[in-house]
Amino acid sequence: MEAAFVLYPKMTALDFVGPFEVLASVPVVTTRFVAASLDPVTSDNGLSVVPTDTFDTLKSTDVVVVPGSGHWRELLADSGGVVEWLRAVHPTTKWTTSVCTGSTLLAEAGLVTRATTHWAAREDLEARGVEVSTDRVVFDGKVVSGAGVSAGIDMALRLVEAEFGEVVAQAVQCGIEYDPQPPRSYDSIPPEIAQGLQAAFDSRQA
Template sequence: MLDHNRRNLLLGAMLTPLLASLPRLAAASEVAMPEHAMPGMGRDMDKVPWMGDEQIAMLVYPGMTVMDLVGPHCMFGALMGAKIHIVAKTLDPVTSDAGLTIVPGATFETCPRDVTVLFTPGGTDGTLAAATDPQTLAFMADRGARAKYVTSVCSGSLILGAAGLLKGYKATSHWSCRAALAGFGALPTDARVVRDRNRITGAGVTAGLDFGLAMIAELRDQTYAECTQLMSEYDPEPPFNAGSMKTAPAAVQEAMRQLAADFSRKAEALSRSIQG
């Protein structure tokens, strides 16, 4: 099982002075911040909201793309005090499209009714199956109606759209299915991370890291996000300049369009069926 508390090690080295200085609390639900949260690091660091109490629900389902989940989860795991719920229809292990298995910690019934962040990863055929599953859509629509933030990465936005959560909102997705969002009443937007009011969506796969950092800045502040980025050493220097349809060589673009053509057609058909 993924243990979100272990993800707090991401900031552990930096925040050890803070944790050591926290006084004993009369009630476990109260967090009294010391006058100088980060000794020796300047007045601005004293104002950073290091502790929080966010409830984050992350959907998992068979055939999801695991990087869509793990990238944001790694970033969310740096939120000290937050509780991450890995949610599925049952507590049975869920196997990703790459064969990595995740064990959920909550079901649609046991996940908190009111969450700070509702999140779904993407995939291909597994995502299309989840986007047509009545129980999954009912769960997403219910929690999404009350969540402070409704979010996704990659083709996970198809699930948000199918649940009726993107009507009238700008949103992004993987390039192979971004156009299909229009069928759900969304406004497809070509960007790495797109925010429209409380809908925050990330583009394909690795955009989950950018999405995660943007969410940390939204939930806490920019300094907290920058500290997380530094501890993660997220400073990408890809060996090739082919990570976007804007930069990839024409031959690579054409090859990938052909490879993704069947999924693109299925995504368009899904959005038309929901629209109809």
Template sequence: MKDHNENNAAKEKRVSLDHSRRKILKLGSFAALGAAMGGAALLGKTTPSLAKANSGGTFYPGKLAPNETLNILIVNYDGGTLLDFAGPSEIFHRLPNTHVRYASLNGGDVTLEFGVKYGNTERLVDIEKTDLILVPGGSDLSAPMRPEYQAQIRRLAESAKYVTSVCNGSLVLAATGVLNGKRSACHWAFINKLSEYGAIPVSERFVEDDNGRFMSGGGVTAGIDFALRVAAKLRGEKAAEFTQLAIEYDPAPPFHSGHPRDARPEVIAMVDKVLPGASSGLARIPGVR
């Protein structure tokens, strides 16, 4: 009888945790996590994981008041890289009082890298302003480098409180002139082309300038790290850590070859063969002179 009761208790605990996890992932709000942790210890821990932060046990609030709305606009275009904005999108959608919109020059569908269709985007011209603009990168920047795209991106960036990019999306922003004299990250293969547009290339995974008005992430996967940094700065560490836990962002790369400083010479040579000039940060890409 004792074993039977213990088995039932364990089963009930698992069901409770599964239900809590589903609720967190579905609602994606800090309140959901608080409710889940208030009734039972998450994954058997006696101390809630949000009780302490990495910064000595103190959570720092974000720049925005909890009830202040944050409007985010993600620019889409043909040839863009899905993960550049899919990672940040996953983070931003889970932040409280935050609204995320997607827009392209003509609205509707765009064809991303590898032929991936992304649809139902708004028209850039129909968006009067946004608090934060994010320009992701791509394998072909011909579309966002066109004058029509550049004019809309420049218009929205000039009035935005926060101007951001991921990967070589910083080249698109730099080409509009809004990054002139500003520090910015970029994919390592293209980073030194930033200076050709007046920006200051910085080889880091996350870069900011003007007290956070300009924020950028390095290549492709840096978009998740970038978005968590943005979340912490604007919504506070607690919201950022909740989101990181909710999506189980716990990276453990199987290889240490994500950047030339770690990769083996023969691997770097393989990339250079596909992207001539990559190891010098001057790889060519369609749309960029």
């Protein structure tokens, strides 16, 4: 099985590194990194990744993983070819997935009807006609979305379970020693902290 990870400038690194670590732990999974060109792509915090393929050369794949970005509104205005490639490749996939605000790109491409996303992007997802869930992972047919950033690990583990079974998923989870403690979400933190976080994310979109 082949998994293609979408790269674009200002993406959030953990959005694709987390799912990559999970999926690459399954021996039968091969991975590719696809972008607009073969030039290195730099994440929002400076991690540079070299693509293996371009949107022009990779025409089909089994799994697509779309990371998010803290600059998602800027990306929605000009995706650099990501949205167009997603529309073209989606009919060939067994699973099309997103992490964090990557679900807004799936929505922009018209590929999803129900999804989750980072809490700061819920309104933007809803504005694109998507039923927004606050669940950590959402299956919508063959489209699977994970909530913010670290939820990409959960999404990938659920995907491994769906594709290869619970035993394999448990082995991968224990192998990477993923046992987040304590559980905490945007909806469960004190209002003053939530308001401060919202203000910080809003400032990025200005």
